[in-house]
Amino acid sequence: MKSDKSTLWEYPVTVGVAFRVIINVASPSHEAATGEYTEHKKAPIYYGGRTYLDVPIISGNALRRYVKEALIVTAEKHGLPLGNLCRKGIFTHWNTKRDLSNDVGASDLAVNDVKNHLRKCVMEDVAGFMYAEGASIVRFSRLHVATMKPTYESLSQAKVYPIQFARHVPGKEGGKGKSGQMVFRVEHISGEFAGLMTFDAHLLGFDDYTQQYFVKVPDDVVERAEAVLEAMYIALNRLGAMKARSMTVGDVTSLTITVAQGLFTPTDPARRDYIESTVNEAQKYEELTGWKVNVITYPKESAGIAEAFTKAKEKLGELLKESLAGGSNAGQSP
Numbered sequence: 001m002k003s004d005k006s007t008l009w010e011y012p013v014t015v016g017v018a019f020r021v022i023i024n025v026a027s028p029s030h031e032a033a034t035g036e037y038t039e040h041k042k043a044p045i046y047y048g049g050r051t052y053l054d055v056p057i058i059s060g061n062a063l064r065r066y067v068k069e070a071l072i073v074t075a076e077k078h079g080l081p082l083g084n085l086c087r088k089g090i091f092t093h094w095n096t097k098r099d100l101s102n103d104v105g106a107s108d109l110a111v112n113d114v115k116n117h118l119r120k121c122v123m124e125d126v127a128g129f130m131y132a133e134g135a136s137i138v139r140f141s142r143l144h145v146a147t148m149k150p151t152y153e154s155l156s157q158a159k160v161y162p163i164q165f166a167r168h169v170p171g172k173e174g175g176k177g178k179s180g181q182m183v184f185r186v187e188h189i190s191g192e193f194a195g196l197m198t199f200d201a202h203l204l205g206f207d208d209y210t211q212q213y214f215v216k217v218p219d220d221v222v223e224r225a226e227a228v229l230e231a232m233y234i235a236l237n238r239l240g241a242m243k244a245r246s247m248t249v250g251d252v253t254s255l256t257i258t259v260a261q262g263l264f265t266p267t268d269p270a271r272r273d274y275i276e277s278t279v280n281e282a283q284k285y286e287e288l289t290g291w292k293v294n295v296i297t298y299p300k301e302s303a304g305i306a307e308a309f310t311k312a313k314e315k316l317g318e319l320l321k322e323s324l325a326g327g328s329n330a331g332q333s334p
């Protein structure tokens with residue numbers, strides 16, 4: 001379908017996933033240290049008046065990694081291309097020529113060639129990369145994951161402790177120590193945490209430098225967006241994907257997914273009223289911009305988080321097809 005429009009899409013399509021999860025006795029950030037001193041991941045949270053509380057936090061980068069690990073599986077299921085390194089869970093983001101060569105089999109990267117490389121690996125398409133050998137190229141991530149912090153009601157209850165255990169250390173045999181064992185301290189966290197993930201679905205399969213899609217529009221963009229949404233679900237599904245070293249066990253207590261025309265982000269889920277606030281903000285946003293926001297909630301409206309993600313996937317496909325079918329790129333194969 002050809003269109004006389006010059007824009008590539010009718011409107012941007014953005015997804016937000018705000019959630020609360022109870023985590024008990026787990027090390028989701030995989031922080032570990034040897035020796036007598038352990039630095040935990042903590043941050044000051046403003047508590048009103050003149051009060052700040054030092055609370056444990058969970059690295060957004062840790063959660064991001066779990067989404068990317070899940071994306072290996074969902075991308076393959078959707079028949080999407082993956083580079084050789086990313087397929088193995090080695091995410092180098094093409095920092096060097098060697099990484100680039102190992103991942104997508106190319107020896108160099110030029111600005112006008114980015115889309116040819118992105119075509120070979122969906123991981124870099126979704127999560128971005130930096131490359132600074134020769135040309136200086138930045139491809140911004142379409143996937144954004146915030147630091148997880150305790151919900152405001154549980155700020156003073158969330159705990160982080162070092163738990164001590166012994167582990168074999170490679171290379172220790174060469175030193176004076178007789179054994180290869182060493183004492184480690186690993187952080188273990190308990191509390192109710194709030195997390196937020198978003199992604200810009202209309203920019204998947206799209207090259208910023210040439211401002212062109214390098215996949216079939218809208219079908220391939222929808223396929224990529226569905227793979228990302230499914231990966232988010234897998235990462236959150238009792239956090240069973242958090243198995244980089246130890247396995248985090250958690251329970252999602254509530255969830256709000258927004259699938260929006262334009263740029264919309266759910267309310268900070270650390271706020272007790274984040275679901276109502278997101279619904280209210282979405283209504284005001286619709287009045288102001290004339291764009292629509294689908295708000296999907298759990299547990300009130302969906303029986304489980306899988307059901308919420310299924311509804312979101314449906315809405316996401318509808319919006320992407322409508323938006324991209326009206327753009328000037330519609331129906332074109334690269």
Ligand SMILES: [Zn+2]
Pocket residue numbers: 082083084085086103121122123124
């Ligand atoms: Zn890759």
